Amino acid sequence: MLVAACSSPGPTGPAVATAPAAAASAPAAVPGRFADNPIVYFLIPDRFLNGNPANDNAYGRQKDGLQEIGTFHGGDLKGVTLKLKEGWFKELGVNAIWITAPYEQIHGWVVGGNKAFKHYAYHGYYALDFTTLDKSMGTPEELREMVDTAHAQGIRILFDVVMNHPGYLDIKSAQDLGLDVLWPGAENATLTDYHGFIDYNNFNFGQWWGRDWVRAGLPGYIDGGRDDLTMQLAFLADFRTESQEAVKLPAFLQAREPVRASRTPAPAEAAPHRRAKSSGKARKPAAAPTTAPVQAVPGKPDTRARDLPNTTVRGYLVTWLSDWVREYGIDGFRADTVKHVEPEAWAALKAASTTALADWKARNPDKKIDDEPFWMVGEYWGQGPERTALHDSGFDALINFEFQTAGAQFARPESLYARYAQLLSGRPGYSTLSYLSSHDTSLFDRQQLEAGGAALMLAPGGVQIFYGDETARPLGPVPDSDPQQGTRSDMNWASPDTALLSHWRRLGSFRARHVALARGTHRQLADAPYTFSRIDAPTGDRVVVAMNAAGQQGIAVGDTFADGTAVRDAYSGQTGRVQAGRVTLASGAGRWVLLERAP
Numbered sequence: 001m002l003v004a005a006c007s008s009p010g011p012t013g014p015a016v017a018t019a020p021a022a023a024a025s026a027p028a029a030v031p032g033r034f035a036d037n038p039i040v041y042f043l044i045p046d047r048f049l050n051g052n053p054a055n056d057n058a059y060g061r062q063k064d065g066l067q068e069i070g071t072f073h074g075g076d077l078k079g080v081t082l083k084l085k086e087g088w089f090k091e092l093g094v095n096a097i098w099i100t101a102p103y104e105q106i107h108g109w110v111v112g113g114n115k116a117f118k119h120y121a122y123h124g125y126y127a128l129d130f131t132t133l134d135k136s137m138g139t140p141e142e143l144r145e146m147v148d149t150a151h152a153q154g155i156r157i158l159f160d161v162v163m164n165h166p167g168y169l170d171i172k173s174a175q176d177l178g179l180d181v182l183w184p185g186a187e188n189a190t191l192t193d194y195h196g197f198i199d200y201n202n203f204n205f206g207q208w209w210g211r212d213w214v215r216a217g218l219p220g221y222i223d224g225g226r227d228d229l230t231m232q233l234a235f236l237a238d239f240r241t242e243s244q245e246a247v248k249l250p251a252f253l254q255a256r257e258p259v260r261a262s263r264t265p266a267p268a269e270a271a272p273h274r275r276a277k278s279s280g281k282a283r284k285p286a287a288a289p290t291t292a293p294v295q296a297v298p299g300k301p302d303t304r305a306r307d308l309p310n311t312t313v314r315g316y317l318v319t320w321l322s323d324w325v326r327e328y329g330i331d332g333f334r335a336d337t338v339k340h341v342e343p344e345a346w347a348a349l350k351a352a353s354t355t356a357l358a359d360w361k362a363r364n365p366d367k368k369i370d371d372e373p374f375w376m377v378g379e380y381w382g383q384g385p386e387r388t389a390l391h392d393s394g395f396d397a398l399i400n401f402e403f404q405t406a407g408a409q410f411a412r413p414e415s416l417y418a419r420y421a422q423l424l425s426g427r428p429g430y431s432t433l434s435y436l437s438s439h440d441t442s443l444f445d446r447q448q449l450e451a452g453g454a455a456l457m458l459a460p461g462g463v464q465i466f467y468g469d470e471t472a473r474p475l476g477p478v479p480d481s482d483p484q485q486g487t488r489s490d491m492n493w494a495s496p497d498t499a500l501l502s503h504w505r506r507l508g509s510f511r512a513r514h515v516a517l518a519r520g521t522h523r524q525l526a527d528a529p530y531t532f533s534r535i536d537a538p539t540g541d542r543v544v545v546a547m548n549a550a551g552q553q554g555i556a557v558g559d560t561f562a563d564g565t566a567v568r569d570a571y572s573g574q575t576g577r578v579q580a581g582r583v584t585l586a587s588g589a590g591r592w593v594l595l596e597r598a599p
Contacts, residue, residue, distance in 0.1 A: 028568075028597040030541035032515025034095055034156060034372055035396055038462035039511060040433060041094040042334075043080070045102065045137060046122040048467060048491050051078025052142070058135035059107035060172065061120060067477040069485050070112045070119035077102065077138040081146045089155055092470060093508030096156040096375075098334050100124035102137040103324070108172025113481030115191045123439065123488065124160055125336065126167025126236075129253065130320040131304035147328050151369050156331035158375070159324060163317050163345055164337040165236035169208055171197060177252045180204045207251040213313055214239055228339050241314040241345045249307040249316075256303040314345050318352045325374065326356035329364060332375035335395070339380050343393035350376050350394025377433050377462075379440075384432075385423055385461060391430040397462055403434035404441060407448065410455035411548070414524055417532065420460040421522030427538070431518075434459055437466040439487050446472050450503055454592055457507035458545055460534075461518060470504035471496035503592075510570040510594045516541040526556045529589075533560040544583075546593035554582045555593055566598035 031037060050056070056074045063071050080099065083089065089097060105121030106128050112119030121127075122136075133140055147157050169179070171186045171194070181204045186197035205218040214237035215230060217223045222240075224232030232238050248254075304323070308316060324330050333353065335346060354374040361368040377397040378390060384402040391398070409416045424431060436444040436452050444452050449472055456463055467473070468491055476489030511517050520534030520541065529549035535542040544557045544567075558581050561567055565578045569585060571594045576583040583595060 027540075028599045029513035030515050030536065030539045031095075031512055032519065032536070032539065032541070034370075035375060035431065036427070037511070037515045037518040038096060038375075038377075038397065038431065038433065039092075039094050039508065040096045040098050040158065040377075040462065040464045041089055041092065041467065042098045042435075042439075042464050043467040043491075044075070044100050044123055044439065044488055045077060045080060046073050046075040046100075047488055048075045049079030049083060049493065050074035051076055051080070051082050052138060055136055055138060059176070061107070061136065064118045067117070069117040069477050069479060070109065070122065072120055072122045072136050073490055075490075076136065077142045077146045081142070081149050084146070084149045084153065084155070089150075090153050091505045091509065092465065093505070093510070093512030094155060094465065095512060096158055096332065097150060098158040098160065098464070100160045101127065101162065102133055102143065102159070103127060104129040104132045104134045105136075106167040106170045106173045107176050108170040110168050110170050111191055111194050112485075113479045116479040116481050117485070118191065121167055125162060127162060128167055128173055129256070129303050129305065130317065131323065132302070144328055147330065148367055151329065151367055154369055156369065156375070157329075158332040158334050158377075159321075159330050160336060161321050161333045161349075162336045163239060163241060163314075163321075163349065164340040165233060165238055166209060166214070168236060169198075169205070174198075177208075178255065179207055179252065181208075209237055209250045209252075212240070212243075212245060212247045213250055229342055231340070233337060233340055238340075239313055239317065241312075241317065242342050243313055245312065246310045247313055247316070249305055253303055253305045254307070256305070314348060318345075318349050321349060322352040322356040325353045326360055329357065329360040329367060331357065331369070332377070332396075334399075335376060335378040338378040338390065338395075338398075343390060346376075346378070346390075347394045350374065385420055385434070387423070387428065387430050395430075397431040397433050399464070400432040400434040400461070401441070403456070403459070404436060404438065404444065407445070407452065407455075410448075410451050412530060413455055413459075413547075414530065414532070416455075417458075417460060417522055418524070421520070421534070424461045425519055425521050427519065432461040433464045434461055435464040435466060437469050437487065439466070440484060441487070442484075443473075443475055443487050444469065446474065449497075449500055453500070453504050453507060454547060457504070457511050458517060458547075460520075460522060463511070463518075465504070465508070467491055470501050472500050506571050506594070507592075510543075510596070513570075514541055514543050514596065515539060516543050523558075525558045525560070529555075529593075531556050533558065535560065542597075544593075544595040546589065546595075548591055549589040549593050550591045552589040552593075554584045555589060555595065556582055557595065561595075561597070567595045568598040570594040570596055 061072050101124030106126045109118040109120045150157050171189055174182055181199050181202045183197050189197045203219045206220045211221045215222045215224045216237040224238050357374040375396050376394055378395045379399045382401055383398045385400045406416055436456050471492055473492045475486045478486035516534040516536040520536040523533050525531040525533055529546045531546040533544045542560050544560050546555050557578055561578045563578050567583055568575045571592045572590050574585045575598050576585055
């Protein structure tokens with residue numbers, strides 16, 4: 001009776017179908033193309049590992065002496081490189097590392113939450129200069145070393161990028177840039193009186209990004225709109241990426257710019273020769289406008305930003321971001337706040353970055369991983385695993401917000417897996433990126449990371465590992481007015497859950513060997529223990545997985561593997577041979593069984 005139960009589909013399982021015949025000579029492992037089997041590790045460099053303490057107080061950034069919720073903690077690109085050299089990512093089966101934006105952020109802090117903490121741009125979403133590396137992240141040489149080290153291991157580097165907004169104008173940045181918009185004593189501002197030291201009615205704000213570049217509701221600027229594309233998200237200035245007007249380099253960047261020849265933007269991003277009039281209603285002025293240009297301040301840092309002739313706001317941003325690809329060989333982008341930027345802008349970024357990566361690979365044939373094109377994944381809040389029109393605007397994948405909320409199904413994930421496989425099996429021309437935990441939502445239940453990790457790493461489509469899910473990284477301090485800050489705690493190098501880490505490594509390395517998990521046709525083989533197969537017809541790759549199988553002697557494989565085929569359980573290391581559609585493991589099955597052809 002037990003044998004019959006183990007080999008029969010459950011009440012929710014599909015009717016038994018015949019699998020494609022297993023080729024005796026098929027390879028034991030078929031990783032597949034990156035776009036078909038992305039395994040992305042997402043980390044915030046500042047919270048990952050401090051590899052170079054010399055950069056810890058860049059731009060005068062300081063600790064707050066309290067809970068350090070929103071301060072810089074010291075992690076950097078050198079720390080990522082050190083872990084690459086240790087093999088941390090390779091052992092997890094990772095084939096791409098997504099890091100938050102490393103380009104220069106605002107120098108100081110703004111008020112975090114409800115006057116709860118000093119909020120620095122440690123997370124990379126408050127950009128000041130898109131063309132230079134933030135000094136807290138490291139040096140250009142350290143960035144190049146990180147990318148080259150990753151590439152040597154077959155691991156891609158993805159940058160988080162933002163085209164919707166720059167950072168706030170904080171007090172420290174205003175001081176460093178010489179922008180005269182502060183009242184005397186601003187350097188002594190506290191959480192309770194911070195905004196009182198900024199003269200928000202001052203026309204000198206025009207020397208910041210300026211009316212032609214952003215909507216900001218400041219003197220001389222256009223107010224933010226009421227729709228997704230023109231609103232000021234969290235009161236951040238909104239880039240006018242839809243504008244067809246040519247613009248000059250913002251005044252504050254001109255003041256940083258050394259005298260050098262400007263470069264010409266891509267023709268596709270040139271503005272129409274005839275310039276349209278600006279529209280929008282500015283606030284009533286409270287002070288006379290200042291028309292004199294900002295004066296360069298001696299000792300100010302350099303910028304790579306140059307005045308680009310006949311170029312739109314979109315054109316500048318596309319040029320600045322794709323230049324990181326052209327210079328360092330960045331393999332892809334994770335696009336932030338996708339719903340707040342018009343699809344045409346994302347398509348332009350993808351096109352320019354694809355050209356830039358091909359150029360870098362042509363110049364660096366000994367450093368490239370392969371000839372695969374630039375890859376882009378987008379964050380569109382609330383998106384599930386379904387295909388949308390955005391996939392035609394440059395996105396190879398979109399982040400799947402649904403998966404994290406499906407934890408109740410993880411013990412018996414057949415309906416979830418079957419639906420995802422129906423959408424994503426084969427080569428439908430798009431993918432998704434599912435996750436357990438995120439810096440924008442919450443950390444997955446730390447007591448359920450074994451089952452959650454298995455559910456994620458065995459799911460159809462692409463997957464994203466959030467740093468510390470593999471080690472049970474604890475939640476950090478959680479301010480009531482900004483609870484997401486708690487998801488961004490320091491990596492728990494001193495106290496990892498080693499058993500959990502071993503579990504994730506086995507799952508990740510198994511997934512890395514099998515494109516069938518991501519793209520294969522899914523079929524339930526048994527209900528107790530829950531057992532399924534995935535078969536990727538184009539490559540012949542095939543696997544069988546049993547979940548919660550502890551104590552079972554035999555595992556049903558149906559006709560996934562032909563009788564007589566030697567197979568290996570990648571989780572326990574045991575081997576067996578298929579007989580009458582089943583595999584018997586000498587020491588019995590563990591909780592997780594991952595069957596593949598024996599090497």
